Amino acid sequence: MDNTVSIIKCDDYKHCYDGVKTALGLIGGIERYVHKGDRVVIKPNLVSKKRPESAVTTNPAFVNAVVRIAEEAGSIVTIAESPGGPYNQAMLKAVYRACGMDKAIEGTSAKLNFDTGFTETEYKDGHTIKRMPIINPVLDADVIISLPKLKTHAMTSYTGAVKNLFGVIPGTYKAEMHFRLDDRAAFCSMLVDLCERVRPALSIMDAITGMEGDGPTSGQDRFVGLVMASANPYALDLAASAVIGYDASEVDTVRISSERGHIPPSADMLDIRGENINSVKISDFIKPESHFNLLKLINLPPALNSMLVNKLSSRPKMEYDKCVSCGECARCCPPHAISMDTGRPVIDKSKCIRCFCCQELCPKSAVKIARPLLNKFMVKFIK
Numbered sequence: 001m002d003n004t005v006s007i008i009k010c011d012d013y014k015h016c017y018d019g020v021k022t023a024l025g026l027i028g029g030i031e032r033y034v035h036k037g038d039r040v041v042i043k044p045n046l047v048s049k050k051r052p053e054s055a056v057t058t059n060p061a062f063v064n065a066v067v068r069i070a071e072e073a074g075s076i077v078t079i080a081e082s083p084g085g086p087y088n089q090a091m092l093k094a095v096y097r098a099c100g101m102d103k104a105i106e107g108t109s110a111k112l113n114f115d116t117g118f119t120e121t122e123y124k125d126g127h128t129i130k131r132m133p134i135i136n137p138v139l140d141a142d143v144i145i146s147l148p149k150l151k152t153h154a155m156t157s158y159t160g161a162v163k164n165l166f167g168v169i170p171g172t173y174k175a176e177m178h179f180r181l182d183d184r185a186a187f188c189s190m191l192v193d194l195c196e197r198v199r200p201a202l203s204i205m206d207a208i209t210g211m212e213g214d215g216p217t218s219g220q221d222r223f224v225g226l227v228m229a230s231a232n233p234y235a236l237d238l239a240a241s242a243v244i245g246y247d248a249s250e251v252d253t254v255r256i257s258s259e260r261g262h263i264p265p266s267a268d269m270l271d272i273r274g275e276n277i278n279s280v281k282i283s284d285f286i287k288p289e290s291h292f293n294l295l296k297l298i299n300l301p302p303a304l305n306s307m308l309v310n311k312l313s314s315r316p317k318m319e320y321d322k323c324v325s326c327g328e329c330a331r332c333c334p335p336h337a338i339s340m341d342t343g344r345p346v347i348d349k350s351k352c353i354r355c356f357c358c359q360e361l362c363p364k365s366a367v368k369i370a371r372p373l374l375n376k377f378m379v380k381f382i383k
């Protein structure tokens, strides 16, 4: 696979058209990937109803820049996403509006997708899943352009080009995947299967303002000032996760992509164009609390590991002063571990699979990640 990744400095969204254009120029230009008359689906990260300034979703100015560039190459563009929660027209409308997608298509011929159909597809080469439901606009497209946002992620540590494609799985099927694949490595292997099946032609990362801490929705915005692009989504993730301080072995999607031969084992071995990757790395980018996994560091026998997992792992914790009792966390919880019987959310720890969907989809950022004191102390001690 092509291991070329371009990295361009871009200080603000006002200038992101130029940033994206330059980043694409360094990997062959848009004409290499998009041709006149192609039906192009642009897949931003629109995980939930969040305003652009919250740095949760791909910025509308960034989406607009890519739409314009794809249209200049003569393509017909649709923006498509299945956000967290139910996949219906009302939800799509609300998410598009909150995330500024109406603005993103202003002055262009692009359309927002409202077709909520999907098709069960086969992927015989999948390591973890061989069948997957995929939303129809993605299956009908000639070219898929993925627009991930540079962020941390409570469950997978980092979310980028590969993880962005989880949004082609329709609505509540995502919860089913979480439930079936409650082990983080298995879940990430499924994400790599999905990316292999979808095969985006291009992945262009909005790394102008990223998110650190407890991403993907409850962390803090962090200026990064970059646009990154690649035809190889796995290479883009290897480079972008290195920029925010991860070693390839620390991010399961990256590690698995490397084990499958999609990328080399280290970002130093990529063909980076534009900025020198070492000069744009951010050494103090804050990782999510859940990333510090004591059990991974001490590597216990499986039986002992499963005995201690509930005591030592990070887990979601409700902050009731912020909670508005909307029940969204209970609805999205894959194993139904959250009860609203008392009028406010209560987690049954014995059922929780630590997928952090509740933290991801809480509209009030009222779900925090709590790391047991012993875990904090031991990780510090061991490191």
Ligand code: SF4
Residues within 6 Å of the ligand: 318, 322, 323, 324, 325, 326, 327, 328, 329, 330, 345, 361, 362, 363, 364, 365, 366, 367
């Ligand atoms: S989603 Fe958030 S605000 Fe809504 S009930 Fe759950 S914790 Fe409370």
Ligand code: SF4
Residues within 6 Å of the ligand: 316, 329, 332, 333, 334, 335, 336, 337, 338, 347, 351, 352, 353, 354, 355, 356, 357, 358, 359
């Ligand atoms: S309580 Fe939260 S972290 Fe636990 S299984 Fe439910 S959604 Fe996942």
